[in-house]
Amino acid sequence: MTASEPPEDCQLVSVTKSPGWNCLQTLGACMSGRLGRFSRLGKPHGRPKKRGNDAALIEMDLDPILRAAPRVVDVTKEAFDEMDRTALNLLRSLNTMANLQLTMGESETTSPNSSGEPEISSREEIQLVVPRESVDKVVALGDDFARLHKLMSFLASLSTLDDQRQFSLATGPHPLFILPPGDTGDLAIGRLRRWNEISKTLFGGAQSREDCSFVSPEQTTEQLGCGVLYERWEERVAGVVESIFEEFRQLSCVKNTTHEIRLQVSEDLYSGRPGCQQNLDMFVSCCPGGNLIWQKAQCGDFPVRAVAKECICDSISRAMRGRRMLHILVDCEGLFDVTESLPAVHLPCDSFDGSSLSELLRQDVFKPIDVQAYLDKTAETKFDSATKAQVALGLSRCLMDFFDKGLELASYSWVADNVHFRELPPSPKAGKRHLLYVSLRSNLDHDVASDMAKMFNSGNPVVLSFAKLLLEILDGKAINISIKPQGEDNILSWSELGDVVERMLRDRGGDPFASQYLEVVENCLGLWATLRSFDNRTDLSATSRFIRKVIYERVVHKLQRIANFEQTKRNGSSLNASCEQRKRKTKDSMLDQSPAKKQSFVPQSRAGPTSLSLVDGHKPGESPNEAVAAAEEEQFTDPAEEDSGGYGRSSLYDDQGETSQSDRIAAKGYLNDLAESTKRYIEPLTQGAPSERRPIKLAIIDSGIDLDNPRIRDRKHQVGDTRNWTSDQPNECDDGCGHGTHVTRLVLEVAPAVEVYVAKVSQRKKFDSKVSGQIAQAIEWATSVWNVDIISLSIGMDGEDDTIKKALDNVLDPPRDSPKKVVVIAAASNWGGNRHIAFPACYEDIICVHSTDGFGNPSKTNPTPQKGKDFAVLGMSIKSSSKGKDKKRMEEYISGTSYATAIGAGIAANVLDFASRDPKLWDDEKGWLYSSWGMSRVFRRMSEERRGYRYVTPWRLFDGRPEEEVWRDIRRALKESV
Structure with missing residues (x-):
């Protein structure tokens, strides 16, 4: 097993397998030889109270890490991955701060011996052997750690042993680490x-195998570019909420109660997608007393320096007056209002515009959708099983996270009045949408031991009220069973809730969803019995972990499975989908044809006379048998004729025929506006002219390139390289079907400063089995050899391909030795609403591009847009040219998401080229920008919603303003929340 491949989830792995952990230990060993010579003069005696003394803060936090004695423990795979990534992120910051001036400075040495060499004892030399061997292994981590490796080699060298300079960490003379100019130190x-x-979690106490068995399936991911590690949802949310209420308790306005929050329980918070920093969305109440007025807020981490500390009540009032979103930075020193440091978010209303669960129960919104609901035409207004399961899942996570936090509702009693929903505008895909909120308020008399002791009793009001709430969500009406604050008073209530479960099982026994859902409710009612097997209740930390583990296994995990199944059922039976895919893979020649060709195989009888046009795929007067024969004959036509259209599942490329004359004019206008808007910001790449900057590199993975095309021939100096994967002639990259040439020509027209690299992965438009491997090889070559910044994939498949997925995973989440991110853009498909978005455009963290005309009207052949997969660019009636059968060049107009993708890739290249000159763009921000996630932020800045799509118009950003203002907009776009 390699260091980067820890064992399966069911096993434990030693931290010594982590390259990051080992490198930190080696760094500490290198420092330990200099510890006696550290200068403590610059080190503060305590943690600075004011922000801004970053070097002191860095030294305060780094010192115990480097001095700590290594402790070897075994952890789960999830904990291993989290620890390893965090260590490497820390080492990246130390690499940036490594002071290499020390290695070049004059050292103060002792007197040399007669041979001219410093006197070094054999004992000292032996002590340096092990550190030097470990330092040499740091090279394997890659170029990201080159500066740190040089500093460690210096500290572990024999010549440095006799160096008498007084080294310090960050604040004294001869510091080992210094902040680069312009770096605030916040990230470090x-x-x-x-x-x-x-370290406190993993190495602070022995970790038993029982502790390690609680492994949440929720992903722990890393923000693209900056590498800030996300914690599991329950840890992150609970920590932020605790910090908020800790500050609330200290406010002068707090007498008998505190401020209240309504926390949005978002699916994104516990899905943890890469590159998507999810702060907590919530509504915060004004000062306690009287009617509650709610202020929308976002709390968590923000990429800004904190401002001066002030009363949070003043911040809430100020945001309410300006009707602006309140942004609160939450860190170890408290809450900081950073609203003024971020782009203003104006709110459409002044308070919380939602409804409580109790109101919706009275409106019968949660009532089961039965035959009567369809007869009454009320089915569309009700919550279906998938939505109910998602609501129950979100609430169960809150139970798991907050049961011991001293919060009214989550820690004491669950009631429908404290669960809320906000309705969003309907989307074309999902219809009505609702956001789930839970009300949380701190109890000023919180007793952790008492709260956890209640969990072991059958009359526990927290669990009983939660079980009751689950039953109300399922049945759609309030249940008249009272839950008392004291557990001993709830024995009868526990029994009555059990009776309700049995009644519902009888009434809805034939409903699989209800049966599985009620099993979860039974688990809640029996939770106390499972918990009683734990006997180490004096250790509150261990008790809390055990209770959380049981809640997860008995409630949360089961609801997760139910919710996933119901969501799949809502979107279409997975079984039917797999059967449909098996049908597509049969060798029947009919099933291999595009939908347009399939129609010719279907015999149809016409009831009356027909006009002289094609009917159901065959000509009038032609028998069905003749149509079949004609279609079979068509299979053996010239490949160029077969590739004339791009519509259908068997087509690799997403292009289609031309449209109207007005569309041609509109397309020309779009391209003229695009060129005019970027002219003053982008300097074209000219042949032979020296360039101070490396050009943006863009890989086009397609059908090749026709270098004799006049437009491409004029810009041949922008073609960096070509490579062919379809034969054993890697340099033969001629385009047999013209698709790749169209794409390349558009990229060069849109992005005058880009350098393109063309990979030929197919000889025709029709998909064949070899293409997948060729595409994967081209992706790997583009990133590892060409070192491109953008990959354009104007291809589409009707199903995921594991070979291509693996290659894309290495690009989107690169291994440790190649941390460079790449923007990947792919075509949505031209299948219309008949099928889903094509692969690879549907894959996570890839920018999906749909097609529009020159006015932003979406193409009728676009698939249905999805959240995060809804960008649309010009892709209809674009003027181009190609060679005919007689090799003569002829004008043609091209349409399809393939060409929209080419234009989108060119726009992305312009953004990177322009932003790379921004002197205020930090390295971490540049890392965000050079990723699909970061580029999608800028695309959002350049787009507006139009008919369900986000129509990208670059002149919204490149609008003639000074460069500094456009750079500022790009930086702001990168810092916006997802």
């Missing part, structure tokens, strides 16, 4: 504190 401080938190 965050990574240091994150590592200290993990």
Whole structure:
């Protein structure tokens, strides 16, 4: 097993397998030889109270890490991955700060011996052997750690042993680490504190196998570019909420109760997608007393320096007056209002515009959708099983996270009045949408031990009220069973809830969803019996972990499975989908044809006379048998004729025929506007002219390139390289079907400063079995050899391909030795609403591009847009040219998401080229921008919603303003929440 491949979830792995952990230990060993010579003069005696003394804060957090004695423990795969990534992130920050001036400075040495060499004892030399061997292994981590490796080699060298300079960490003379100019140190401080938190968790106490058995399936991911590690949802949310209420308790306005929050329980918070920093969305109440007025807020981490500390009540009032979103930075020093440091978010209303669960129960919104509901035409207004399961799942996570936090509702009693829903505008795909909120308020008399002791009793009001709430959600009406604050008073209530479960099982026994859902409710009612097997209740930390583990296994995990199944059932039976895919893979020649060709195989009888046109795929007067024969004959036509259209599942490329004359004019206008808007910001790449900057590199993975095309021939100096994967002639990259040439020509027209690299992966438009491997090879070559910044994939498949997925995973989540991110853009498909978005455009973290005309009207052949997969660019009636059968060049107009993708890739190249000159763009921000996630943020800045799609118009950003203002907009776009 390699260091980067820890064992399966059911096993444990030693931290010594982690390259990051080993490198930190080696760094500590290198420092330990200099510890006696550290200068403590610059080190503060305590943690600075004011923000801004970043070097002191860095030294305070780094010192215990480097001095700590290594402790070897075995952890789960999830904990291993989290620890390893956090260590490497910390090392990246230390690499940036490594002071290499020390290695070049004049050292103060002792007197040399007669041979001219410093006197070094054999004992000292032996002590340096092990550190030097470990330092040499740091090279394997890659170029990201080159500066740190050089500093460690210096500290572990024999010549440095006799160096008498007084080294310090960050604040004294001869510091080993210094902040680069313009670096605020916020990222380094965050990574240091994150590592200290993990160290306390993993190395602070022995971890038993029972502790390690609680492994949440929720992903722990890393923000693209900056590498800030996300914690599991329950840890992150609970920590932020605790910090908020800790500050609330200290406010002067708090007498008998505190401020209240309504926390949005978002699916995104516990899905943890890469590159998507999810802060907590909530509504915060004004000062306690009187009617509650709610202020919308977002709390968590923000990429800004904190401002001066002030009363949070003043911040809430100020945001309410301006009807603006309140942004609160939450860190170890409290809450900081950073609203003024971020782009203003104006709110459409002044308070919480939602409804409580109790109101919706009275409106019968949660009532089961039965035959009567369809007869009454009320079915569309009700919550279906999938929505109920998602609501129950979100609430169960809150139970697991907050049962011991001293919060009214989650820690004491669950009632329908404290669960809320906000309705969003309907989307074309999902119809009505609702956001789930839970009300949380701190109890000023919180007793952790007492709260956890209640969990072991059958009359526990927290669990009983939660079980009752689940039953109300399922049955759609309030249940008249009272839950008392004291557990001993709830024995009868526990029995009555059990009776309700049995009644519902009898009434809805034939409903699989209800049966599985009620099993979860039974698990809630029996939770106390499972918990009683735990006997170490004096250790509150261990007790809390055990209770959380049981809640997860008995409630949360089961609801997760139910919710996933119901969501799949809502979107279409997975069984039917798999059967349909098996049908597509049969060798029957009819099933291999596009939908347009399939129609010719279907015999149809016409009831009356027909006009002289094609009917159901065959000509009038032609028998069905003749139509079949004609279609079979068509299979053996010239490949160029077969590739004339791009519509259908068997087509690799997403192009289609031309449209109207007005569409041609509109397309020309779009391209003229695009060229005019970027002219003053983008300097074209000219042949032979020296360039101070490396050009943006863009890989086009397609059918090849016709270098004799006049437009391409004029810009041949922008073609960096070509390579062919369809034969054993890698340099033969001629385009047999013209698709790749169209794509390349558009990219060069849109992006005058880009350098393109063309990979030929197919000889015709029709898909064949070899293409997948060729595409995967081209992706790997583009990133590892060509070192491109953007990959354009104007291809589409009707199903995921594991070979291509693996290659894309290495690009979107690169291995440790190649941390560079790449923007990947792919075509949506031209299948209309008949099928889903094609692969690879449907794959996560890939920018999906749909097609529009020159006015932003979406193409009728676009698939249905999805959240995050809804960008649309010009892709209809674009003027181009191609060679005919007689090799003569002829004008043609092309349409399809293939060409929209080419234009989108060119726009992305312009953004990267322009932003790379921004002197204020930090390295981390540049890392965000050079990723699909970051580029999608900028695309959002350049787009507006139009008919369900986000129509991208670059002149919204490149609008003639000074460069500094456009750079500022790009930086702001990168910092916006998802």
